[in-house]
Amino acid sequence: MDENTVSNGNEQDPSKSSRRNFLKNIGLLGAGVTAGAAALYSGDIFEKKKAATGESRVLLTQDNKLVEVDSLEMKALATNPTKMMLEKGREGIPGKRWAMVIDLSKCRNARRCIAACQEAHQLKPEQYHLNTLQMQDNAETAPYHMPKNCQHCDNPPCVAVCPVDATYKRGDGIVLIDNERCIGCRFCMAACPYSARIFQWTTPKDAGKHNGEAYNVELNVPQKLGTISKCLFSADRCRDEKLPYCVSACPNGVYYFGDENEDAVTNGTTKETLRLSKLLRDNGAYQLMPELGTKPRVYYLPPKNRLFPFEPSTD
């Protein structure tokens, strides 16, 4: 990155050490500077205009420090937004371990979560990042509806088999796909035991409309022909400290979402925040096919004490 080359260059040249210190102090602005504060300090301009006369501006650096910089010393950062988002999307959100809890006793197959998800990720009606399945464990037990998304496995077989590192696991637990890199071999689809992945077989929805838009790896949009897509735990919303699209859209209080490190999850409908460990312990939480060793980050609460009759889905 630019600032690295600048500071490295200075290390070999003691005469510029004051400038180096200065650069260090303001904690150079990088590719990830948040809205309104994107600027890169230009060494050249500084050399030429030591006695800067412009008005000063207050900026927020990448590590959340406020700094004052003379406006003449600022230069808009010429960046490729897709690349910027790709780089940012490789890093998890520091300190977080996202987890989801799905309370099956509340799911009435309203499918609003699915609609919100398909809307956000530009999916066609038959493309699911999240699907509710009608389940029945055996002939004697009661049928129930089960929302099923990517389990964001901690030992993800899909990531293991990807030949180009297009699908990857982040520090905050989210498994993402870089559609700018995916070669469309679909090995990850074969490897995922939860059938969580979909492929863009045909031209994605509204492809024409989104032509030329920057690609957001944390949202997988615009969707790209010939590549993979799947649930992203709404990584873009996590970054904004908001609940995922599906979680907020559910009218029945099925979803809880939150940070395992904080041991807190929030219900998307009631906005009530609970202790994750207690919720899991008190309700006999389980995971899908844990025997496969995939270590899912999604927990299910069993479909007991349902306060409504079961209505079979039409499919």
Next chain:
Amino acid sequence: MEKIISDLSHHIRLNKGFFLWMGFLGLALIACLYAYIQQLSYGLGVTGMRDVVSWGLYISNFVFFVASSLIGMLISAVLGLIGMKWVHPITRIAETIAVAFAAVAGLVIVMDMGRPERLAYVFMYARFQSPILWDVTVITTYFVISFLLLLLPMIPDLAVLYKRFGNLPGWLKPVYKALSLNWCNLPEQNRIIRRSIYILLILIIPAALSIHTVTSWLFAFTTRSGWDSTIFGPYFVSGAFVAGTAAVIIAMFFFRKNYKLQDYLTDLHFNNMGKVLVLVAFVYLYFNINEYLVPGYKLKRADAVHLRELMSGQFALIFWLVQVCGLLIPIIMMLFRRMRKPLPLTIISAAVLLGAWFKRYLIVIPTMSHPFLPVQHVPENFKVYTPTLTEIAITLLSFILVLIIITLISKFFPVIPIVETANDKGLDPLKSIES
């Protein structure tokens, strides 16, 4: 001596039959290329694959191609190294088939990619945890070794043909000269070539075992029932020998008839190849019993669904045709000497080869059709996989390419090693030419 050389080289000429055949292949190639262009412009949606069955014809065809290419190693290396003299006239046919199938297998995989233009990423962003990387590595290695094993033993032959050119097409002369690398039968040259071939013959054994074992791991490394098996490596390798042996027998039959090689590819060769086929088919049958009986005895939930679909469900017809007409009946028939005569053996081999292709289909598609979790709220064509015409045409494209490669190699180079054949009869063609 003269007779051997002219017998083994007189097919090297441009005749009407060749042009007709190549013209036919060329036209078919263009038609199928059109299908591939369709796929390039509209995406993999032109195939019958969807989110449930996300690997289809192309991947099963890929497995078949890798399988067929393995025969080079069985004939030249295994049978050759243990001193079976009768395989000498067949080695080049086996290597030709190996080279053709291995080369096209690489293309088949590219045809299956959603983003073929990103092929270079496989090397740029290579991740060695992925079995795909291993597959790319070993297939390339195998292709190179097979190619060398086709080329090196041919050097003395080409030197002979160059020196005693006869009425071969003139433009081939410089080709032979270049490829024969100034061979003049010096003891030193002989020593080097023998050593190199020997080393290659040994190297090709692990390479060949790797390509098919790694290919089987593309499946066995997943948890899906039907693929989640520890015997997939040897199961695939033994199946590969069945497919490849059948392919070689068919090729022998055509070369013998069209290139008039009856004196060199004799009933004895067919008889022996028939025995090889019986042997490998028995081994394969054994692995088949293992592969179905072990999960069938326990009937774990997902395995039960898989086996039911195979044996009495949607895939039952293909399954039983493959097992009975593609494996059982051929084995029984080939136990009789009469059935190992050229014509009946070729017909049996055709059934075996067809069965082998459909067997790959049965390995890939049924498992994909029945994932662990139910398939719901999707259109009908997601649930049942039906290959489209475009997809079939693209699959045919790969076969046409194989036929073109085999035709070209066999038409412009001696199909049967000349010097080796002469040596086996105690003659030395180069000496006799020079004297």
